[in-house]
Amino acid sequence: MARKATATQAKTQPNVPQFSEQQDLEAFREMLLIRRFEEKAGQMYGMGLIGGFCHLYIGQEAVVTGITMASEKGKDSQITGYRDHGHMLVMGLDPKGVMAELTGRQGGLSKGKGGSMHMFSNEHRFYGGNGIVGAQASLGTGLAFAAKYSGDGSVAIAYFGDGAANQGQVYESFNMAKLWNLPVVYVIENNKYAMGTSIERAAATTDFSMRGASFNIPGEQVDGMDVRMVYDAAQRAIEHARSGKGPYILEMLTYRYRGHSMSDPAKYRSKDEVTKYRQERDPIEQVRARLLAGGKISEEDLKQIETEIRAIVTEAADFATNDPEPAASELWTDITIEA
Amino acid sequence: MPQILMPALSPTMEEGKLAKWVVKVGDKVKSGDVLAEIETDKATMEVESVDEGTVTEILVAEGTEGVKVNTPIALVLAEGESAGSAAAPVAETAPEPSEAPVVPAEKAAAAAPSAAVPAAPKFEAQSDPDLPEGVEMVEMTVRQALNEAMAEELRRDKDVFIMGEEVAEYQGAYKITQGLLQEFGKDRVIDTPITEHGFAGLAVGAAFAGLKPIVEFMTWNFAMQAIDQIINSAAKQLYMSGGQVTAPMVFRGPNGAAARVGAQHSQDYSAWYSHVPGLTVIAPYSAADAKGLLKAAIRSPNPVVFLENEILYGSTGLVPKVDDFVLPIGKARIARKGSDVTIVSFSMGMRYATQATEKLVAAGVDVELIDLRTLRPLDIDTVIESVKKTGRLVTVEEGWPQGGIGSEISARVMEGAFDHLDAPVMRVTGKDVPMPYAANLEKLALPNVDEVIAAVNAVTYRS
Structure with a gap:
C-alpha cells in the first residue's frame, strides 16, 4: 500500500499549495530570523568569538520552517545533525541561549559545554544537535519508539543530510522503523554536497526519496526551497506517522549558500550555481514577493519585521558577547547524575 | 555595525590577503551581498555584508597581504548612521581568538596544575546494605x-x-x-x-x-x-x-x-x-x-x-532472599581479609584470584582479596587502604596488559600509596595477542592460577 516514491512528480507538481497571508507572514518571520541569526553567527565566527566548527543553515531555511509549521510544537520531537541552529530557532528556543552557546558562555543552552553542534531542550522536545553523521537517524527512531511505547501520540522528526543518507545505521533504522511501524518522519535535507563531495560522486542512486523503498517506506521528493511545498508534504508525512502507518521519508531538495562549515571555501561548485539558487530560488525572497504581490502587505510592513528580527539578533549577539564564560567549577558538573 | 572586520576563515587563521574588493565606496549593500574576497594559503572566501548600508570607506586596499584578523577593512554605514558611532567596535569586548577555548584559567597554566584546574570532586562509595539477621x-x-x-x-x-x-x-x-x-x-x-x-x-x-x-x-x-x-x-x-x-x-x-x-x-x-x-x-x-x-x-x-x-x-x-536486594554501585568488596599481600580483580579474573588465594593461604600467605565489582567509578580507596596494610599488590584480569585495569590501579596506587609499597605492583593479564583458537594456545593466552601465585611470590619475595 506504500505510496510509490514520486521522484519527478514533486518537481513538476502543478498544484502548489497556497498559503494564507498569515502563514506567509509566519514563514517569512521564522526564515528571516534564521537568515539574520546565521549571518551574525558567521560574522562573530570571523571575529573569533565563536570557535571550532560552525555550520550555517543559510539557504535551507524553508525546510525546517515548513516542517515545524506542520508539526505540533511542544509535542512532536525533533532531532538533527550539526547544522542545527535553524531548528532551534524555529522550535522556539531562546536565540540568546543559542548564540551564547556558540560563543561558549555560561548562559548558553548547554552552559557553554556543548557548543554549536550540541544543544538540547526537553521542554521543546529538541534532542540535538548531534555531531556524528547519521547517529541522529537511529536516535530519532528511538524517540519514535518511545512515542509508540508510551502512546503519547507524538511523532519524531529526524533530519539528516544527503551525506548521512549513505550511512549504514540509517538503513538499520529504516528497517526497524517499518518493522515496528514507528511514528517517525525522516527528513533528508539534500543540499547536494556532503561537505565537498557532490551527491553524484557519493551516491549510487541520487533519488534519496527512494531509499526506503526496500523497506516499504513511502517517500517523496519535495522542493525544499518553497516553504509551501515543504509544509504540504510535511502535513502528509506527519499525519501518516501519527495515524500509525509507520515511517515516511521526505527528501528536501535544498541548497546551502555557504560552505560546509566556516573554514570551507566551497571550491567544489561554481559561483554560477550558487548565484542561480540565490537569485531564482531563495526561500525568503519567494515569500517576500508573494506577500507584496498580495497587495495587503507593503514594503514598510516587511521592513518593520526586518527591524524586529534584527533587534532580536542584535540582542542575542550582545548577550553572547558579554555573558561570562562558565565557572571553572562547571568542568566537573553534569558528568553523571548522583543517584 | 559599521566597521567591517577582517574575518577568520578557520580556528587557526591569524592573517590573510585581501585579494579583491567586490564593492566600491558609495555602493549600497544589503545582508548577504559579497563585499570582498579573502585569501589564505589554504582557501579563498567571500566576506558578506551582515547589514544594510552604504560603503563609505575602504580601509585596506585590494591586494594587501598579511591583514590581521579583526582589522577593520571597510566602513558600511546604515541609513542615518554616522561614522562617529563606529568608535566602539564589538571586537574590543571580545576575547582574543586564542583565548576563546575552554580552559577558563588559561593564564594560570604556568602555575601548578592544581591552581589552574579545579580538582575533581571526590567520589564516596556507599557500603553494602545490612542484611536482616538470619536472612535466608x-x-x-x-x-x-x-x-x-x-x-x-x-x-x-x-x-x-x-x-x-x-x-x-x-x-x-x-x-x-x-x-x-x-x-x-x-x-x-x-x-x-x-x-x-x-x-x-x-x-x-x-x-x-x-x-x-x-x-x-x-x-x-x-x-x-x-x-x-x-x-x-x-x-x-x-x-x-x-x-x-x-x-x-x-x-x-x-x-x-x-x-x-x-x-x-x-x-x-x-x-x-x-x-x-x-x-x-x-x-x-x-x-x-x-x-x-x-x-x-x-x-x-x-x-x-x-x-x-x-x-x-x-x-x-x-x-x-530479600524483597529488594540492591547493591551500591562503585563499592569494591573485600572477599578475604589478610595482611601479607593484596590481590585485586573482578569478573572472571576473580576465579583465578580466588583459587590462587586458597593455595596461597594454605601455604601460609595471608592474602587480602578485593573484588572491584564496579570499574567506573573505581573504588580506589578500598584498594589503597588495603595496600597501606599489606604493602604489596597484584592485579588480575583477562584483558590485555597495555592500558588495562591493572595498569590504572597500579598508577593510582603509585600516586596514592607510594610510600607504603614494599615491592613493585605486578599485573597478571591476558597475553598481548589476539585470542588464538588452538586449545593449548588459548590456555596460554589467558591468565591462570599459577601466574597469580608466581606474581604474589614475586612481590612478597618468597620464590
Whole structure:
C-alpha cells in the first residue's frame, strides 16, 4: 500500500499549495530570523568569538520552517545533525541561549559545554544537535519508539543530510522503523554536497526519496526551497506517522549558500550555481514577493519585521558577547547524575 | 555595525590577503551581498555584508597581504548612521581568538596544575546494605540472578524494557532473558534484527525521551558496531546538554573470552569502557553481586555498561532472599581479609584470584582479596587502604596488559600509596595477542592460577 516514491512528480507538481497571508507572514518571520541569526553567527565566527566548527543553515531555511509549521510544537520531537541552529530557532528556543552557546558562555543552552553542534531542550522536545553523521537517524527512531511505547501520540522528526543518507545505521533504522511501524518522519535535507563531495560522486542512486523503498517506506521528493511545498508534504508525512502507518521519508531538495562549515571555501561548485539558487530560488525572497504581490502587505510592513528580527539578533549577539564564560567549577558538573 | 572586520576563515587563521574588493565606496549593500574576497594559503572566501548600508570607506586596499584578523577593512554605514558611532567596535569586548577555548584559567597554566584546574570532586562509595539477621540465602546461578534482577525491575517500573537479538521468543541466546517474554509481553521484551549500531542508537533515543532501556548485546564483541552510540550519544549526553538530557539505560551482555571461539569473539572490553567519563561500568563475579548490581544499574539515572561473563553464567552462589536486594554501585568488596599481600580483580579474573588465594593461604600467605565489582567509578580507596596494610599488590584480569585495569590501579596506587609499597605492583593479564583458537594456545593466552601465585611470590619475595 506504500505510496510509490514520486521522484519527478514533486518537481513538476502543478498544484502548489497556497498559503494564507498569515502563514506567509509566519514563514517569512521564522526564515528571516534564521537568515539574520546565521549571518551574525558567521560574522562573530570571523571575529573569533565563536570557535571550532560552525555550520550555517543559510539557504535551507524553508525546510525546517515548513516542517515545524506542520508539526505540533511542544509535542512532536525533533532531532538533527550539526547544522542545527535553524531548528532551534524555529522550535522556539531562546536565540540568546543559542548564540551564547556558540560563543561558549555560561548562559548558553548547554552552559557553554556543548557548543554549536550540541544543544538540547526537553521542554521543546529538541534532542540535538548531534555531531556524528547519521547517529541522529537511529536516535530519532528511538524517540519514535518511545512515542509508540508510551502512546503519547507524538511523532519524531529526524533530519539528516544527503551525506548521512549513505550511512549504514540509517538503513538499520529504516528497517526497524517499518518493522515496528514507528511514528517517525525522516527528513533528508539534500543540499547536494556532503561537505565537498557532490551527491553524484557519493551516491549510487541520487533519488534519496527512494531509499526506503526496500523497506516499504513511502517517500517523496519535495522542493525544499518553497516553504509551501515543504509544509504540504510535511502535513502528509506527519499525519501518516501519527495515524500509525509507520515511517515516511521526505527528501528536501535544498541548497546551502555557504560552505560546509566556516573554514570551507566551497571550491567544489561554481559561483554560477550558487548565484542561480540565490537569485531564482531563495526561500525568503519567494515569500517576500508573494506577500507584496498580495497587495495587503507593503514594503514598510516587511521592513518593520526586518527591524524586529534584527533587534532580536542584535540582542542575542550582545548577550553572547558579554555573558561570562562558565565557572571553572562547571568542568566537573553534569558528568553523571548522583543517584 | 559599521566597521567591517577582517574575518577568520578557520580556528587557526591569524592573517590573510585581501585579494579583491567586490564593492566600491558609495555602493549600497544589503545582508548577504559579497563585499570582498579573502585569501589564505589554504582557501579563498567571500566576506558578506551582515547589514544594510552604504560603503563609505575602504580601509585596506585590494591586494594587501598579511591583514590581521579583526582589522577593520571597510566602513558600511546604515541609513542615518554616522561614522562617529563606529568608535566602539564589538571586537574590543571580545576575547582574543586564542583565548576563546575552554580552559577558563588559561593564564594560570604556568602555575601548578592544581591552581589552574579545579580538582575533581571526590567520589564516596556507599557500603553494602545490612542484611536482616538470619536472612535466608538461596543458591542460584549467575544466570538466574541476572534473570531475577531484570524480572523484578520490569515488574517495578513500566518504563523499563529489554531489547536485543533473540531476547524474546528464543528466550535469550544464553537464556538470561528466559521467561521474560511470557510475563511481560512483546511490547516490553523485544527481539531486534541483527543491527547493533541501529538498535543501540534507537535505545539511546528512547532513553532521551524518558524510557529506561536494557540493551542486551549477544556478546560485547558485537557491540563494537555500536560503540559510537554508547560513547558519543549516551555517555556524553548529560555533559553536552549542560545537565538537561540524560540516557538512563543499561547495555549488558557477556564480555571477555568464552572458550575456543577465536579472536573476534574473545575480547575483554573492561578497560575500554572504564576509560569513558559519563559511563558507569560494572563487572560482577558472584551471583549475589550480579543480582544486586544489575538492579542498581537498571535504576541508575546514568548509562551503565554491565559486563557479564559467559563462563560465569552457570556458576552458583548464595543470594540473599530479600524483597529488594540492591547493591551500591562503585563499592569494591573485600572477599578475604589478610595482611601479607593484596590481590585485586573482578569478573572472571576473580576465579583465578580466588583459587590462587586458597593455595596461597594454605601455604601460609595471608592474602587480602578485593573484588572491584564496579570499574567506573573505581573504588580506589578500598584498594589503597588495603595496600597501606599489606604493602604489596597484584592485579588480575583477562584483558590485555597495555592500558588495562591493572595498569590504572597500579598508577593510582603509585600516586596514592607510594610510600607504603614494599615491592613493585605486578599485573597478571591476558597475553598481548589476539585470542588464538588452538586449545593449548588459548590456555596460554589467558591468565591462570599459577601466574597469580608466581606474581604474589614475586612481590612478597618468597620464590
